[in-house]
Amino acid sequence: KAGVTQTPRYLIKTRGQQVTLSCSPISGHRSVSWYQQTPGQGLQFLFEYFSETQRNKGNFPGRFSGRQFSNSRSEMNVSTLELGDSALYLCASSLVYGRSTDTQYFGPGTRLTVL
Amino acid sequence: DQQVKQNSPSLSVQEGRISILNCDYTNSMFDYFLWYKKYPAEGPTFLISISSIKDKNEDGRFTVFLNKSAKHLSLHIVPSQPGDSAVYFCAARSSIQGAQKLVFGQGTRLTINP
Numbered sequence: 001k002a003g004v005t006q007t008p009r010y011l012i013k014t015r016g017q018q019v020t021l022s023c024s025p026i027s028g029h030r031s032v033s034w035y036q037q038t039p040g041q042g043l044q045f046l047f048e049y050f051s052e053t054q055r056n057k058g059n060f061p062g063r064f065s066g067r068q069f070s071n072s073r074s075e076m077n078v079s080t081l082e083l084g085d086s087a088l089y090l091c092a093s094s095l096v097y098g099r100s101t102d103t104q105y106f107g108p109g110t111r112l113t114v115l
Numbered sequence: 116d117q118q119v120k121q122n123s124p125s126l127s128v129q130e131g132r133i134s135i136l137n138c139d140y141t142n143s144m145f146d147y148f149l150w151y152k153k154y155p156a157e158g159p160t161f162l163i164s165i166s167s168i169k170d171k172n173e174d175g176r177f178t179v180f181l182n183k184s185a186k187h188l189s190l191h192i193v194p195s196q197p198g199d200s201a202v203y204f205c206a207a208r209s210s211i212q213g214a215q216k217l218v219f220g221q222g223t224r225l226t227i228n229p
Contacts, residue, residue: 004158033215043204043219056216090158094215101147101166104217106158
């Protein structure tokens with residue numbers, strides 16, 4: 001079974017631009033969550049989706065948004081990029097939503113560099 | 116407010132010996148705990164998990180212990196192998212406060228010396 005896939009793997013943008021990152025969960029998984037990893041802040045939760053609905057959101061500005069499609073694939077968007085948005089963006093998928101023992105499996109990440 | 120803490124940024128262990136990685140948490144609502152292993156520029160790889168109703172879970176060379184009263188968990192790797200060298204993250208989740216939201220520690224870099 002294929003794992004979580006994320007595209008693109010690497011991205012370079014300039015300040016003020018916007019970016020869209022894509023995530024395809026493991027086949028059969030219906031819940032997707034997104035995380036940002038930076039050297040200073042570590043791994044931080046961005047948001048989670050299930051049944052095309054955002055279920056929870058982390059403490060990030062409104063420039064960060066996402067969505068989930070009917071096939072469970074998800075995208076996240078960052079508008080008006082800032083230098084501090086440079087990070088590894090990770091997507092994780094799990095089978096369902098709300099089951100306390102469900103394990104999340106991560107993709108390889110998208111490395112975003114903002115110049 | 117760091118709800119999950121890994122107080123040792125790094126750990127060095129001899130090959131074949133036991134590696135013990137520690138993690139403390141403050142939120143009593145956490146009911147599921149996971150350990151991930153991570154290499155640079157890659158996503159975290161799931162290792163092992165434990166529910167708050169248990170105090171121990173084993174999977175091959177990996178064992179996780181949970182002490183709820185102390186709000187402490189540890190990951191034991193026996194025997195340690197060179198391929199275990201990586202950064203290890205402890206993560207916790209509350210099914211009430213946000214079903215899939217993981218709160219991560221800052222990580223411990225484990226180095227296995229031959």
